[in-house]
Amino acid sequence: xSLFWHQLRNELWKLFGKKRTYIGFGAFLVAQNAMLLAFxxxxxxxxxxRLLEGNGYLAGDYISAxxxxxxxxxxxxxxxxxxxxxxxxxxxxxxxxxxxTLRMILCRPISRARLLxxxxxxxxxxxxxxxxxxxLMALVFARIWFPWGGxxxxxPGPVRVFAVLGAxxxxxxxxxxxxxxxxxxxxxxxxxxxxxxFNMKPAAATILALSLLLLSLVMEAMPFFExxxxxxxxxxxxxxxxxxxxxxxxxxxxQILAVLAGVNVTGFLIGxxxxxxxxxxx
Amino acid sequence: MIQLHAISKRFGDRLALDQxxxxxxxxxxxxxxxxxxxxxxxxxxxxLGQVWPTSGHAxxxxxxxxxxxxxxxxxxxxxxxxxxxxxxxxxQRNLEILSHYTGPTSPDRIREVLDWVGLSSRAKSRVGTYSxxxxxxxxxxxxxxxxxxxxxxxEPGDGLDPEGxxxxxxxxxxxxxxxxxxxxxxxxxxxxxxxxxxxxxxLKAGRLVFTGSVxxxxxxxxxxxxxxxxxxxxxxxxxxxxxxxEHRNGxxxxxxxxxxxxxxxxxxxxxxxxxxxxxxEEQTLEDFYLAVTGGETNPAQPGTSGGLQNDxxxxxx
Numbered sequence: 001x002s003l004f005w006h007q008l009r010n011e012l013w014k015l016f017g018k019k020r021t022y023i024g025f026g027a028f029l030v031a032q033n034a035m036l037l038a039f040x041x042x043x044x045x046x047x048x049x050r051l052l053e054g055n056g057y058l059a060g061d062y063i064s065a066x067x068x069x070x071x072x073x074x075x076x077x078x079x080x081x082x083x084x085x086x087x088x089x090x091x092x093x094x095x096x097x098x099x100x101t102l103r104m105i106l107c108r109p110i111s112r113a114r115l116l117x118x119x120x121x122x123x124x125x126x127x128x129x130x131x132x133x134x135x136l137m138a139l140v141f142a143r144i145w146f147p148w149g150g151x152x153x154x155x156p157g158p159v160r161v162f163a164v165l166g167a168x169x170x171x172x173x174x175x176x177x178x179x180x181x182x183x184x185x186x187x188x189x190x191x192x193x194x195x196x197x198f199n200m201k202p203a204a205a206t207i208l209a210l211s212l213l214l215l216s217l218v219m220e221a222m223p224f225f226e227x228x229x230x231x232x233x234x235x236x237x238x239x240x241x242x243x244x245x246x247x248x249x250x251x252x253x254x255q256i257l258a259v260l261a262g263v264n265v266t267g268f269l270i271g272x273x274x275x276x277x278x279x280x281x282x
Numbered sequence: 283m284i285q286l287h288a289i290s291k292r293f294g295d296r297l298a299l300d301q302x303x304x305x306x307x308x309x310x311x312x313x314x315x316x317x318x319x320x321x322x323x324x325x326x327x328x329x330l331g332q333v334w335p336t337s338g339h340a341x342x343x344x345x346x347x348x349x350x351x352x353x354x355x356x357x358x359x360x361x362x363x364x365x366x367x368x369x370x371x372x373x374q375r376n377l378e379i380l381s382h383y384t385g386p387t388s389p390d391r392i393r394e395v396l397d398w399v400g401l402s403s404r405a406k407s408r409v410g411t412y413s414x415x416x417x418x419x420x421x422x423x424x425x426x427x428x429x430x431x432x433x434x435x436x437e438p439g440d441g442l443d444p445e446g447x448x449x450x451x452x453x454x455x456x457x458x459x460x461x462x463x464x465x466x467x468x469x470x471x472x473x474x475x476x477x478x479x480x481x482x483x484x485l486k487a488g489r490l491v492f493t494g495s496v497x498x499x500x501x502x503x504x505x506x507x508x509x510x511x512x513x514x515x516x517x518x519x520x521x522x523x524x525x526x527x528e529h530r531n532g533x534x535x536x537x538x539x540x541x542x543x544x545x546x547x548x549x550x551x552x553x554x555x556x557x558x559x560x561x562x563e564e565q566t567l568e569d570f571y572l573a574v575t576g577g578e579t580n581p582a583q584p585g586t587s588g589g590l591q592n593d594x595x596x597x598x599x
Contacts, residue, residue, distance in 0.1 A: 002386070003382065003385065003386060006382045006386070007382050007383065010378070010379040010382055013371065013375065013379060014368055014371070014379065017368065017370050017371050017375075018370060019370070099366055100362065100364060100366035101366050101367065101368065103332060103362055104360075104362065104366065104367075104380065104421075104424070105380070105383055106330065106331070106332050107330045107332070107355065107358065107359075107360035107362075107434070108355060108380070108383035108384045108428070109351065109352040109353075109354075109355040109356050109358075109383075109384055109385075110352075110383040110384075111351070111352065115383075277334075279293075279327065279332065279333040279334060280327070280332040280333065281323065281324075281327055281332070281333060282323065282362060282363065282364075
């Protein structure tokens with residue numbers, strides 16, 4: 001077991017030793033500050049005030065760092081998070097294969113299954129850190145520009161969320177929503193990781209995974225497919241928003257978690273089967 | 283130590299290895315020769331459990347590579363043609379990472395191998411700053427980490443300058459001498475193989491065309507270089523007396539059955555001919571290699587004209 005931890009630690013050294021691993025963190029930092037400037041100096045605030053006051057709330061209490069942090073998360077989660085999770089997932093095996101280091105690893109008595117398991121776990125650790133950083137950065141930067149106060153979450157559309165919460169309750173749910181987001185990121189990573197196990201370039205694995213996610217998003221949005229939304233992976237990525245709904249739909253949350261866990265395990269097994277069957281050559 | 287039994291490997295329509303059987307006993311430095319695409323790297327890949335054979339089986343130290351890869355590779359180190367590492371990490375960190383794919387490795391062992399290959403002073407530097415020669419030495423260090431009994435070197439001299447090749451040769455000989463390692467060396471550098479290896483196998487288009495000792499591949503093949511007055515008249519006389527079986531190139535003769543070179547010299551001197559030189563001809567490994575693989579042969583060499591002497595150990599298909 002201690003050897004397994006050593007191997008996992010080594011994978012993390014490899015992963016976090018690469019500059020490209022930090023692209024996601026850097027992009028989040030830039031995007032969040034750009035959005036914060038827009039929120040601070042645009043009429044976003046007045047629109048939010050109108051919406052809150054129309055529902056009988058004192059708007060001033062809810063134009064806060066927490067509210068802004070959640071609003072900022074939405075576009076980043078839809079666009080940036082899949083990109084960076086898939087980028088790392090696509091690199092995980094395929095880049096080592098492309099560089100030739102995989103051949104050097106596999107001349108040692110480690111099984112392919114164990115190697116993949118270690119890499120996959122390292123990827124999950126990356127996803128958790130990425131999501132935690134995303135939330136933490138959002139909160140810290142939002143706090144610089146906006147006051148501490150209650151949380152207001154409003155998301156129109158199929159997953160309708162309207163929640164007005166106190167500051168500490170909001171912070172707690174903000175943290176819980178990040179657990180769900182971490183599961184989403186792990187699933188996105190897992191898709192790219194699965195493709196990465198086959199004989200293909202890292203970019204191809206990343207693009208395939210992103211294409212699959214995009215296809216799911218498009219299909220889900222088409223009126224004709226409304227009845228089949230459950231089959232679209234991205235449909236199950238909305239669990240993090242459901243966290244804010246009152247009362248919390250536990251059954252729906254468990255369903256989402258079960259589906260995403262199933263996708264993760266299936267992706268890993270398909271990747272393992274592909275990786276096991278392939279010849280590793282220079 | 284290594285056993286390959288009737289190994290075949292097909293990539294799509296291409297047969298990369300065709301019924302390859304090979305045994306390499308412990309303690310040898312064994313050379314694996316062949317053109318690009320002859321199947322050397324595929325054979326090594328199968329030995330290391332990286333390539334699945336279409337049929338046949340491979341074993342190291344009695345452990346079947348396909349069934350018990352972990353057991354088979356426990357005492358194996360390997361280097362591939364282009365030494366690749368995680369350039370953004372230090373040499374020492376690279377070794378730490380790679381060592382843990384085999385088993386727990388102490389920092390002392392890592393320092394020991396770094397010292398062995400002469401990289402201690404650069405252990406903390408990023409591998410990206412290493413020269414090609416240093417990378418090769420680091421590759422050797424990682425191969426030595428698990429304290430192997432078998433070292434597999436797949437084209438390790440590729441891209442090295444003459445000093446690097448010399449250094450590598452010294453290192454291989456030292457490993458064999460001081461650590462008693464069995465070494466499987468796949469290389470295009472025939473002069474290196476000739477100087478380092480005790481036995482060789484030659485692959486051609488996936489088939490084994492020769493296996494035997496380097497000495498048997500390069501030894502005297504029954505031809506003598508003969509420098510004498512009026513060579514054509516001299517060989518006619520020698521053939522007439524049954525002293526030589528054949529001649530070629532105006533300077534070489536093959537002795538008749540049971541005839542010694544002294545008889546040839548005596549006959550020539552009796553005829554009043556001057557004999558300036560009579561000496562056994564030996565071929566280089568390169569000549570031998572080109573002959574058995576059907577490459578361009580030196581017309582002065584015997585590879586195309588006769589069989590090898592069979593000393594009971596070599597096999598030529």
